[in-house]
Structures are given as C-alpha cells and as structure tokens.
Amino acid sequence: MKGGKGKNLPDEDHVIRYVPWSRLLKDEDQNVLGFLPQAFQLRPEEEYLSVNWIEYHDGDRATQIRLSVWAIRDSFDKPLGQKSAFAIGNVAKIKTTSRTYGSRVRVVHEPILPKNPGHSAIRQLPRDDLNLLDALAADAFTDRVSNSDIPSKLTEPPRG
Amino acid sequence: MTGLIVQPRRASIAPPARIARELEPAFSPEAKQLTRLVDALRPSTPAPTSFDRERLPEKALAERLFDALAGAKLLTASVAMHLDRARRDKLFHQLDSLHDLTEWEDGDEPLQRSSFGTFLKAMLTLNPHRQPGLGLSHDGHLIGAWAIDRDRLTIEFLPNDWVKWVLSRYKDDNEARRFAGQTPVSELVEGLAPHRPEHWFSHEGRQRQEPPR
Amino acid sequence: MAEQPYKRPPITEAVIALSFGETIESRDLDKVDGDFGKLYPHRQDARNLNVEVLMPDRPDLGPGTAIRKDEFGHRRSSDDQTQIIILWPTTFVFSQQAPYPGWDDFFARFVRDWALWKKAVGYRKISRVGVRYINRIDIPITGDLTPYEEFLNLYPKIPNELGPVFAYGIQTQLPWPEIEGRITINSASIPSPLLNHASFIFDQDIYKESNISQTDDGLYKLLNEIHVKKNAVFEACITDRARELFNI
Numbered sequence: 001m002k003g004g005k006g007k008n009l010p011d012e013d014h015v016i017r018y019v020p021w022s023r024l025l026k027d028e029d030q031n032v033l034g035f036l037p038q039a040f041q042l043r044p045e046e047e048y049l050s051v052n053w054i055e056y057h058d059g060d061r062a063t064q065i066r067l068s069v070w071a072i073r074d075s076f077d078k079p080l081g082q083k084s085a086f087a088i089g090n091v092a093k094i095k096t097t098s099r100t101y102g103s104r105v106r107v108v109h110e111p112i113l114p115k116n117p118g119h120s121a122i123r124q125l126p127r128d129d130l131n132l133l134d135a136l137a138a139d140a141f142t143d144r145v146s147n148s149d150i151p152s153k154l155t156e157p158p159r160g
Numbered sequence: 161m162t163g164l165i166v167q168p169r170r171a172s173i174a175p176p177a178r179i180a181r182e183l184e185p186a187f188s189p190e191a192k193q194l195t196r197l198v199d200a201l202r203p204s205t206p207a208p209t210s211f212d213r214e215r216l217p218e219k220a221l222a223e224r225l226f227d228a229l230a231g232a233k234l235l236t237a238s239v240a241m242h243l244d245r246a247r248r249d250k251l252f253h254q255l256d257s258l259h260d261l262t263e264w265e266d267g268d269e270p271l272q273r274s275s276f277g278t279f280l281k282a283m284l285t286l287n288p289h290r291q292p293g294l295g296l297s298h299d300g301h302l303i304g305a306w307a308i309d310r311d312r313l314t315i316e317f318l319p320n321d322w323v324k325w326v327l328s329r330y331k332d333d334n335e336a337r338r339f340a341g342q343t344p345v346s347e348l349v350e351g352l353a354p355h356r357p358e359h360w361f362s363h364e365g366r367q368r369q370e371p372p373r
Numbered sequence: 374m375a376e377q378p379y380k381r382p383p384i385t386e387a388v389i390a391l392s393f394g395e396t397i398e399s400r401d402l403d404k405v406d407g408d409f410g411k412l413y414p415h416r417q418d419a420r421n422l423n424v425e426v427l428m429p430d431r432p433d434l435g436p437g438t439a440i441r442k443d444e445f446g447h448r449r450s451s452d453d454q455t456q457i458i459i460l461w462p463t464t465f466v467f468s469q470q471a472p473y474p475g476w477d478d479f480f481a482r483f484v485r486d487w488a489l490w491k492k493a494v495g496y497r498k499i500s501r502v503g504v505r506y507i508n509r510i511d512i513p514i515t516g517d518l519t520p521y522e523e524f525l526n527l528y529p530k531i532p533n534e535l536g537p538v539f540a541y542g543i544q545t546q547l548p549w550p551e552i553e554g555r556i557t558i559n560s561a562s563i564p565s566p567l568l569n570h571a572s573f574i575f576d577q578d579i580y581k582e583s584n585i586s587q588t589d590d591g592l593y594k595l596l597n598e599i600h601v602k603k604n605a606v607f608e609a610c611i612t613d614r615a616r617e618l619f620n621i
Contacts (some may be wrong), residue, residue: 009328020264020265020268021258021264022258022268022295022296023265023296023297024295025293025295025305025312025314026293026295026305028250028254028290028293028309029292030253030257030293032305032306033293034307034312036303036305036313037326038295038297038298038303038316041297041298042291043267043298076266077266078266080263081260081262081263081264081265082263083263084256084259084263089191122196123207129315130314130324130325130326130340131326131340134326134328134340135328137217137336137337140311148214162516162522162533162535162536162537162538162539163519163520164519164521164538164539164540164562164571165517165537165538165539166514166519166571168519214514230450230454233453233455234404234470237385237454237455237471237564238385238470238471238566239470239471239566240455240470240471240472241381241382241383241384241471242381242618243387243472243473245472248453248472249453252453254454275568280566280568281566281568284567285567285568285569301446328563
C-alpha cells in the first residue's frame with residue numbers, strides 16, 4: 001500500500017475534500033463560484049480536517065479523482081447531494097498558505113480500511129482563524145469538481 | 161415632550177414590566193394583568209397564529225428543516241414592509257435550497273432563528289444593491305458572500321446580533337490582502353467602511369466579475 | 374387593484390377570527406383541514422393547553438394541577454408563510470402576515486376560505502367576530518431621544534418632571550355602540566428588528582360578541598364595517614410624520 005498511516009503526503013501531491021451545497025460560494029443567482037471559508041472549518045468534535053489523497057490511486061488524473069470521489073461516497077451513509085462538489089488542493093500550497101497565517105499544518109495519510117484507503121487528514125489546523133480558512137478556500141483549494149460530473153460506479157462502463 | 165430614550169447599542173433590551181415576585185401580593189389583579197399585557201408585547205408581538213415551538217431533538221429531520229424555514233419566513237414577514245417583493249422571493253428561494261433534504265449534510269443544524277434575525281438587521285442596514293450568495297455553517301449560522309473576480313467578502317451571521325466577516329482583495333502582485341473582524345451587527349458598516357464595500361455591493365462591481373467556472 | 378393608501382403599510386399581521394357556540398367534532402375538523410390542503414400546502418399540529426396550578430391547603434402538600442383546556446387544531450400555511458389559517462374546535466382563525474396585500478385581496482381570500490370551511494363543516498352559530506390588525510411603526514433614530522409624540526397620537530401622558538422613558542405599554546378599551554362592539558388597542562414600545570430605529574406596536578382588536586348576523590351577507594357587511602372603523606381608528610392615532618414613513 002502506498003503511503004502508510006501517519007506518513008506525510010508528498011508536497012507535489014493533491015488532496016480532495018467533499019463540500020456540501022450549503023458551504024459552496026455562490027452568487028445571488030445560485031451560480032457556484034468556489035468555496036466558503038466554512039467548508040474548511042473543523043466541527044467541535046473534529047480533531048482534523050478530513051480529505052482524500054488523490055495520488056494514492058493509480059491512473060491518469062481523471063481516474064484518480066474519480067476513484068477518490070467513489071471512496072468518499074462509499075464512506076457516507078447516504079448518497080451525496082447532486083449539487084455538492086469536491087475541493088482539490090495541492091499539499092505544498094496548503095502548507096505554505098497555513099504558514100502565511102502562522103500555522104504549521106500536517107497533511108498525513110490516515111487510511112480507513114477497507115472502504116477508504118486514500119483517506120488523509122489535515123492536522124493542527126486552527127479552529128476559528130477565518131483569515132486562514134478564507135485563504136484555504138480561495139488560494140489553496142483552487143480546483144473544483146461537481147459531484148454530478150462524476151458517474152456512479154454502476155454507470156461506469158466495464159473495462160474490456 | 162417626553163420621548164423614548166434610545167438604548168445604547170450594546171445595552172440589553174429594556175427590563176420587562178413584571179412586578180417583583182415579593183411585591184406581587186400588594187398589587188391588584190388589574191395591575192398584574194396590565195404588566196402581563198406589556199410583557200406579552202415584547203420582544204415580538206405574539207399573534208394568535210404564529211407561535212414558537214421548542215425544538216425537540218427527536219423530531220424528524222424534515223420537520224426540523226421545515227420549522228427552521230417557516231421560522232425564517234415568519235421573521236422576514238415582520239420586516240417585509242421594508243423589503244421589495246422580488247428581493248424577498250429571491251431570499252426565500254435561496255433559503256429553500258439551503259434546506260433541501262436531498263442536499264442536507266448529516267450533523268448540520270438548520271438555520272438558527274437568531275442568526276437569521278442578525279442577517280435581516282444587517283441586510284436592511286447595508287441595503288446592498290447586489291444580494292449575497294447564501295450558505296449555512298454546520299451550526300446553523302447563515303453566511304452571506306459576495307465575489308468580484310477573486311475579491312471576496314464573507315459574513316457569518318451569528319446569534320444575538322453579532323457578525324464575523326472576512327474579506328480579501330487581490331492586487332497586481334496576485335497576493336491577497338485579507339482583513340477579518342467580529343463585531344456587533346450595529347458596527348458592521350463601520351467595520352467594513354475602510355475596505356470600500358461598495359466594491360461588492362454595487363452592480364458596477366458585478367459587471368466586472370468573471371463568469372463562473 | 375387593492376385599495377392601499379401606503380406604499381409600505383406598517384401592518385405586520387391581519388387576522389379575522391370567528392368563534393362558534395359549539396365545538397366542532399374532530400372528524401369534521403380533520404375533513405376541513407384536508408380540504409384546505411391545496412390552498413395551504415404546509416400543515417402543522419396545533420395545541421392549546423391551559424393548565425391551572427392549584428395551591429395546596431397545607432405547606433406539606435405539593436401543588437396540584439388542573440387542565441382547564443386542552444384542544445387540538447390544525448395550522449396551515451402557504452409556502453412563504455404569509456397566508457395562514459388555524460382550525461380550532463371552536464374558532465376559525467384566518468391570518469395574513471406582511472406584506473399586507475390590501476383589504477380587497479385579504480377579504481376576497483377570507484370569503485373564499487369561509488365558503489370552503491362552511492361547505493365542509495356546515496352551519497355553526499357564530500358567537501364572536503373579531504378582526505385584529507397589528508402594526509409596527511419603525512422610527513429612524515436621529516438622536517438620544519425618539520420623539521414618539523411626533524409620530525403617534527396614542528401614548529401615555531407623563532409629567533415633564535419625570536423626563537423621558539425607556540419603555541411604555543398601554544391598553545385602551547373603547548366601546549363601539551353603533552355595532553355593539555368593542556375596540557381594544559394595545560400600544561407599546563418594543564425592541565426594534567431594525568438597526569438605528571425605535572419601534573412601536575399599535576395593535577387593534579375590534580370584536581362583536583352579541584347579536585351577530587348568521588348570514589354570509591350580514592357577516593361580510595360587519596367585517597367591512599369593522600375594516601372602515603379600523604382604518605379610522607388607526608388614522609386618528611398616527612400623525613403625518615408617521616404617514617411619511619409608510620411611503621418611503
């Protein structure tokens with residue numbers, strides 16, 4: 001298995017995080033523009049920000065993203081909302097952005113077996129630093145994939 | 161002329177009219193009835209049709225979402241005379257979509273009535289030409305956000321008339337200048353003023369906005 | 374077009390409540406509740422519980438309780454929560470939240486719903502007709518004192534020696550002999566839902582409890598008379614400065 005529990009993710013790699021509709025940045029006409037800072041805020045009971053390591057999976061980028069999304073979907077008890085999305089950020093950028101705001105976060109591999117082997121964590125993230133959260137939303141997690149753009153496992157054509 | 165003393169911004173509301181418990185035996189039934197009537201008129205007039213219900217944790221999620229939406233819409237009605245119909249309808253559409261059961265994130269709290277009250281106060285004071293996009297924090301606080309190109313303004317409306325905001329503006333060096341604040345909603349205008357919020361609130365700003373990606 | 378003298382009428386809620394001399398069976402109430410489903414798609418249970426605590430005769434005894442009233446009803450509302458009806462066993466409550474659409478639209482909706490109610494439940498003797506309008510007048514604050522006397526004609530008269538007030542509340546009951554009715558006015562200062570404003574409630578409840586016409590025409594005539602009176606009372610209790618606020 002790639003990585004290993006507690007191992008830092010390589011700086012050149014990327015993580016992906018599920019963002020529900022309510023935490024997407026939208027304009028007044030409900031067009032999605034990005035992510036709200038609160039999409040990266042820890043809940044009171046959380047010790048780390050849950051993400052998935054995209055490069056844990058083999059294949060081209062699209063395949064890696066698709067497999068990551070499938071793993072995230074499998075980790076939820078119910079289907080994810082059609083209007084939800086996934087935020088993608090580079091590990092190095094996440095760390096440098098956090099350092100800019102006085103925090104040293106760690107992005108570590110924390111597999112949840114068997115369903116989510118690519119699961120990872122952003123640890124040591126401050127709880128309520130709105131400047132940092134906004135910076136993560138705007139400058140670190142710079143790519144977005146809509147949940148509706150990723151087919152379900154069942155609709156994926158079988159490989160020949 | 162007598163007049164009403166304006167309460168200091170951070171003062172609590174005027175004390176209720178009720179008679180001190182130890183003095184009650186001394187007062188006539190009519191006096192007691194009058195104080196009950198006065199207290200019944202605060203903080204909001206109890207109409208025979210609208211009523212607050214205790215949120216019971218055992219309630220099904222759909223019912224909790226409905227109660228939150230209904231509460232917000234009733235609260236909007238209390239200031240509807242100050243809102244355009246189109247603006248109100250757009251707001252309700254946004255609130256409905258935030259409480260869509262199929263998009264609901266387990267563990268989240270529905271919109272807190274107190275947070276929505278803060279939002280209404282802020283919007284009626286700021287009176288932005290551009291309405292915010294809306295979101296909801298996991299503990300039920302309404303979030304309003306504006307974006308022009310990469311520049312963003314996000315305001316989280318907390319209970320009890322407080323707000324938490326953060327804004328970022330990008331200069332030619334492509335680096336963000338970020339400012340954040342947490343103040344009573346009565347000081348929001350003052351807090352945002354140095355950062356020229358009309359950049360986000362005006363329609364001229366919107367025309368410069370890049371299309372959604 | 375609905376008659377409406379003000380661009381932004383300060384009405385927060387308008388209510389017509391009809392009380393009946395007999396209790397409506399729950400199955401009839403359930404039926405009429407179902408009949409209103411298309412007009413008011415959202416439904417909630419309503420319960421009116423009135424409990425009396427009984428003081429014990431001796432200090433070693435605990436207090437007792439007696440349930441004086443425990444009635445169940447149906448509350449129905451439109452999607453935007455501005456149009457509401459509540460169906461109680463002895464009362465039909467018909468409500469409009471702000472924005473107030475004007476008497477013509479409000480009354481037309483009542484006529485429609487009253488017809489539906491009667492079709493489902495049948496004739497029931499009306500024992501009380503009440504119309505209640507709750508207004509909130511929001512006055513922009515321009516200094517340390519808000520001179521409510523410049524906006525309202527109904528307020529407590531306080532000796533100048535006592536100075537300005539933090540808050541007030543008054544109730545006035547007036548006879549209306551022309552229809553054998555009564556007018557109750559509650560007026561008070563309240564915390565404002567707006568920043569930089571002082572707000573005042575003007576709550577008018579006009580009702581008749583005797584010799585009520587039981588025909589539709591008689592009921593509608595009475596409601597229209599009450600509406601005219603309500604307007605006259607309201608206009609008498611506000612000043613031109615208040616009227617300016619309603620047209621901003």
